Amino acid sequence: MTLPVFGTAAIERAATPRLVLDAVRGALIAHAERRTSVPPPLHLRFPDADGDCHVKAGRITGAADFTVKIVTGFYRNPGAGLPSNHGVVCVVSARTGRIRAILDDQGLLTAWRTAAAGALITHAMARPDATTLGVFGTGEQARLHIDWLAGLRPIGAVLVHGRSRARTRAFCDELTARGRPARPASAEEAAGADMVITATPATAPVLQAAHVRDGAQVTGIGADMPHKNELPPALFARAGMIATDDHDQCLDHGDFGHAVRAGAAAATGDVPAGLLLSGPVERPAGAVTVADLTGVGALDAALASAVLDELTR
Structure with missing residues (x-):
């Protein structure tokens, strides 16, 4: 028996935005309700190449499949004309243990589920009248988060802060050409938006807590390994609500964990992000709200299974 292998062209045809959003929303809710099985992720670092690798597994309770995923991020690749991220997902039957497909x-699926999760949580936690968006980062995740969030709510000005002026300008020009007006901004300007998303591999905070306005929603998605850090502990000290996609992961290697170890937040001061997707969020009036997302294997499992079902329908 030949193992089915599906490439990006087939996956892109099968995975509509609605399929991705529905799979990710359902998996976040299931995880918040403890209806998942997610072992701790495996991390490898490659400092000489400015790279890292994650191996994540997960299953939704009762689902026919589970997945094991390998995904890499090598951040010098764009300089050589290569994408920063690569990966493969193995879909396995939870009834027989046989591999269904690769x-x-x-x-791509990791990028989509990350952006979908960030957009869903940002939309749920932000003020209904929030329109301006500050984005830290100029890579694939920054672009995807803007696109996915714009599919959920109207977005006005997009303020982009990146390490490279030239790359930031090119990124903003591309967004504007696609109908999403954006302009380069200082870190202070970007942090002062109604909604702020950090999508970087930073190892030190990319913004100052004092620059975040009262009533803003800040979503950090880059701190997915212990050495990474995007959001300062002082921001969590200001927060009226803190959401995490996985409590234990975020304590171990998320920005929430950095804040707890710094004494800026209580270890029990977070709420499961998935619970905020089950109904309207009672947002503390005028408060800063923060989401720390480290990536959950159950989301990979839900999305990969949904895509495979479409591919084999």
Whole structure:
């Protein structure tokens, strides 16, 4: 028996935005309700190449499949004309243990589920009248988060802060050409938006807590390994609500964990992000709200299974 292998072209045809959003929303809710099985992720670092690798597994309770995923991020790759991220997802039957298929997605499903999760949580936690968006980062995740969030709510000005002026300008020009007006901004300007998303591999905070306005929603998605850090502990000290996609992971290697170890937040001061997707969020009036997302294997499992079902329908 030949093992089915599906590439990015087939995956892109099967995975509509609605399918991705529905799978990710359902998996976040299931995880918040403890209806998942998610072992701790495996991390590898490659400092000489400015790279890292994650191996994540997960299953929704009662689902026919589970997945094991390998995904890499090598951040010098764009300089050589290569994408930063790569990966593959193995879909396995939870009833027989046999591998159903390999999704040779080159990291695409991870990118989509990360952006969908960030957009869903940002939309749920932000004020209904929030429109301006500050984005830290100029890579694939920054672009995807803008696109996914714009599919959920109207977005006005997009303020982009990146390490490279030239790359930031090119990124903003591309967004503007696609109908999403954006302009380069200082870190202070970007942090002062109604909604702020940090999508970087930073190892030190990319913004100052004092620059975040009262009533803003800040979502950090880059701190997915212990050495990474995007959001300062002082921001969590200001927060009227803190959401995490996985409590234990965020304590171990998320920005929430950095804040707890710094004494800026209580270890029990977070709420499961998935619970905020089950109904309207009672947002503390005028408060800063923060979401720390480290990536959950159950989301990979839900999305990969949904895509495979479409591919084999």
